[in-house]
Amino acid sequence: MSxxxxxxxxxxxxxxxxxxxxxxxxxxxxxxxxxxxxxxxxMFRIDxxxxxxxxxxxxxxxxxxxxxxxxxxxxxxxxxVVLSLALGLLAAFALGRIRFxxxxxxxxxxxxxxxxxxxxxxxxxxxxxxxxxLYNRLPSLVLSYLIFTLPFTVWVxxxxxxxxxxxxxxxxxxxxxxxFTIVTRVFLPLLGPALITTGLLAFIAAWxxxxxxxxxxxxxxxxxxxxxxxxxxxxxxxxxPWGNIxxxxxxxxxxxxxxxxxxxxxxxxxxTAGAVKG
Amino acid sequence: MARIELAGxxxxxxxxxxxxxxxxxxxxxxxxxxxxxxxxxxxTLLRLVAGLEDVSAGEIRFDGEVVNELTPPERGIAxxxxxxxxxxxxxxYENMMFGLKLAKTDxxxxxxxxxxxxxxxxxxxxxxRKPRELSxxxxxxxxxxxxxxxxxxxxxxxxxxxxxxxxxxxxxxxxIAKLHRRLDATMIYVTHDQVEAMTLADRIVVLDAxxxxxxxxxxxxxxxxxxxxxxxxxxSPKMNFLPAxxxxxxxxPHEAVEVGVRPEHLRLGEPADASVEGRVLAVERLGAESWVxxxxxxxxxxxxxxxxxxxxxxxxxxxxxxxxxxxxxxxxQGRSLPRAAFG
Ligand SMILES: Nc1ncnc2c1ncn2[C@@H]1O[C@H](COP(=O)(O)OP(=O)(O)OP(=O)(O)O)[C@@H](O)[C@H]1O
Ligand SMILES: [Mg+2]
Numbered sequence: 001m002s003x004x005x006x007x008x009x010x011x012x013x014x015x016x017x018x019x020x021x022x023x024x025x026x027x028x029x030x031x032x033x034x035x036x037x038x039x040x041x042x043m044f045r046i047d048x049x050x051x052x053x054x055x056x057x058x059x060x061x062x063x064x065x066x067x068x069x070x071x072x073x074x075x076x077x078x079x080x081v082v083l084s085l086a087l088g089l090l091a092a093f094a095l096g097r098i099r100f101x102x103x104x105x106x107x108x109x110x111x112x113x114x115x116x117x118x119x120x121x122x123x124x125x126x127x128x129x130x131x132x133x134l135y136n137r138l139p140s141l142v143l144s145y146l147i148f149t150l151p152f153t154v155w156v157x158x159x160x161x162x163x164x165x166x167x168x169x170x171x172x173x174x175x176x177x178x179x180f181t182i183v184t185r186v187f188l189p190l191l192g193p194a195l196i197t198t199g200l201l202a203f204i205a206a207w208x209x210x211x212x213x214x215x216x217x218x219x220x221x222x223x224x225x226x227x228x229x230x231x232x233x234x235x236x237x238x239x240x241p242w243g244n245i246x247x248x249x250x251x252x253x254x255x256x257x258x259x260x261x262x263x264x265x266x267x268x269x270x271x272t273a274g275a276v277k278g
Numbered sequence: 279m280a281r282i283e284l285a286g287x288x289x290x291x292x293x294x295x296x297x298x299x300x301x302x303x304x305x306x307x308x309x310x311x312x313x314x315x316x317x318x319x320x321x322t323l324l325r326l327v328a329g330l331e332d333v334s335a336g337e338i339r340f341d342g343e344v345v346n347e348l349t350p351p352e353r354g355i356a357x358x359x360x361x362x363x364x365x366x367x368x369x370x371y372e373n374m375m376f377g378l379k380l381a382k383t384d385x386x387x388x389x390x391x392x393x394x395x396x397x398x399x400x401x402x403x404x405x406x407r408k409p410r411e412l413s414x415x416x417x418x419x420x421x422x423x424x425x426x427x428x429x430x431x432x433x434x435x436x437x438x439x440x441x442x443x444x445x446x447x448x449x450x451x452x453x454i455a456k457l458h459r460r461l462d463a464t465m466i467y468v469t470h471d472q473v474e475a476m477t478l479a480d481r482i483v484v485l486d487a488x489x490x491x492x493x494x495x496x497x498x499x500x501x502x503x504x505x506x507x508x509x510x511x512x513x514s515p516k517m518n519f520l521p522a523x524x525x526x527x528x529x530x531p532h533e534a535v536e537v538g539v540r541p542e543h544l545r546l547g548e549p550a551d552a553s554v555e556g557r558v559l560a561v562e563r564l565g566a567e568s569w570v571x572x573x574x575x576x577x578x579x580x581x582x583x584x585x586x587x588x589x590x591x592x593x594x595x596x597x598x599x600x601x602x603x604x605x606x607x608x609x610x611q612g613r614s615l616p617r618a619a620f621g
Contacts, residue, residue: 165361165363167359167360167361167363168363168365170330170357170359170363171357171359171363171364171365171424172365172376173330173349173350173351174328174330174350174351174355174356174357174377175351175376175377175380175424175428176350176351176377176380176381177376177380181380185376186365189367190366190367
């Protein structure tokens with residue numbers, strides 16, 4: 001085999017593999033869209049390009065307070081993002097820039113928190129939520145989601161803050177800046193990519209969370225999207241309305257895709273850019 | 279405008295003593311240069327004066343007032359960092375304005391000061407640029423401009439030119455000298471470049487391992503080094519040191535001695551008060567002068583600075599003359615011995 005054919009074969013193999021990965025990643029979502037267009041009777045007929053039929057979408061919003069559920073998810077996820085970034089940034093400044101005793105122990109403890117499986121903290125969290133009078137209210141979700149968003153927010157931001165040159169901070173001190181000014185006016189603008197990346201990850205985590213949302217809410221009005229979708233039920237106990245479920249899934253996935261596409265470039269630079277050059 | 283006194287200043291990081299018992303008295307409007315080998319504590323001493331580090335011992339006074347507990351802005355200092363440390367997300371104008379805004383300076387006055395600094399440093403056209411759109415020399419100027427707008431009592435520079443190429447370094451060196459004449463601030467300048475130290479300084483402070491080895495004008499340090507360290511550190515190529523013994527019949531005040539003689543004072547091929555014989559190891563011709571390395575059978579070759587082109591074959595034998603008036607004498611502890619000791 002000549003070198004040229006070998007190289008050509010290699011390239012063909014590469015594209016085949018890539019196509020396979022894309023198929024693996026995208027096909028389920030494609031199938032969800034396809035299914036969401038089909039009425040219940042045709043659900044199990046294999047048809048790759050059914051005519052778009054929005055009946056399932058109307059049904060999702062008509063049969064339960066799905067609009068309300070989306071709003072709940074938005075409120076919870078946004079609150080989680082804002083709180084994690086704000087708390088994470090302040091914590092990261094302390095952990096990344098101030099020398100104090102027990103700093104690495106604290107950092108590893110924070111990381112350790114994220115290693116507990118959700119079920120392990122579920123009952124304890126439930127007691128806490130009840131004690132604070134937050135049961136069946138959205139703040140209970142915000143509070144509990146911070147358990148898993150804060151550790152990685154703090155870690156990522158700490159890493160980024162450590163990578164910022166020390167002289168930058170000292171220049172600000174000489175200019176008369178107090179720590180809070182340094183964080184907000186000097187560090188914050190430079191951490192843009194890191195904030196977007198971690199914020200987006202926190203948003204997605206909060207948007208998708210199921211277990212806490214199921215446990216800490218009771219009424220349909222307080223549910224977030226994943227729970228609402230899981231609890232969509234058909235006319236009888238023996239029927240699952242797949243069409244409605246798929247329509248609902250598509251509706252709540254689209255915002256995430258849009259978000260990721262908008263911030264795509266920032267995310268990549270956030271994941272790769274370690275240092276900020278002066 | 280400030281007289282700066284350091285009294286018994288020390289700094290330790292954990293158990294490491296980085297600065298030990300430094301006593302200095304810097305006059306108002308003086309240009310003082312700290313020099314010393316890498317890691318000797320120049321930056322640390324500068325940061326102590328700035329207030330970016332707390333002293334572990336001693337007192338720092340500005341105009342007689344103890345400033346140990348004051349923050350950098352309260353001390354009225356401005357600092358130019360080696361990496362410039364410009365705020366990357368702010369334009370040149372905002373960089374220079376930042377400190378003034380924080381100090382709540384009157385808007386019009388602040389604007390005037392920034393424009394004035396920009397004019398002095400020829401930054402007028404660059405005010406809207408971001409630091410990443412500037413060349414190294416321009417960034418350097420912005421860093422200095424940011425310091426000027428604060429109208430500081432004390433100007434601190436930490437190796438400000440070390441990131442620039444040779445030509446730009448010469449140019450900026452001259453600008454800094456001009457700046458010093460124009461502003462009436464006391465300036466402390468850290469460098470390990472001898473030429474910068476010799477040309478800019480009113481007085482030089484030579485540091486070694488966290489201790490002051492000598493303080494004096496550039497010429498004093500060159501002509502009357504207090505010890506072997508300073509003698510070897512000031513001057514390029516560095517001073518030659520030769521082991522020596524006292525002739526018989528002289529009362530010996532010190533056991534071991536060394537003779538130091540600068541390469542520019544040695545006479546190639548001409549016997550003088552004393553002469554040594556050696557073999558030419560190498561000749562480096564720099565155009566106006568040549569550096570001749572002569573092997574005397576010691577650990578280090580003798581370096582001779584010779585005006586013009588030294589036309590010597592390698593490996594050839596050569597005589598080098600040592601004029602007595604250009605020789606220094608150091609005792610076993612490296613202290614300079616007074617000339618009177620020659621008798
Ligand atoms: N924050 C710190 N913690 C511990 N040790 C430090 C700290 N800062 C400086 N040192 C130590 O103090 C010594 C002097 O450092 P310094 O930066 O003052 O040297 P320098 O003379 O400026 O050297 P250079 O010419 O390389 O800049 C070094 O040995 C350094 O390791
Ligand atoms: Mg230094």
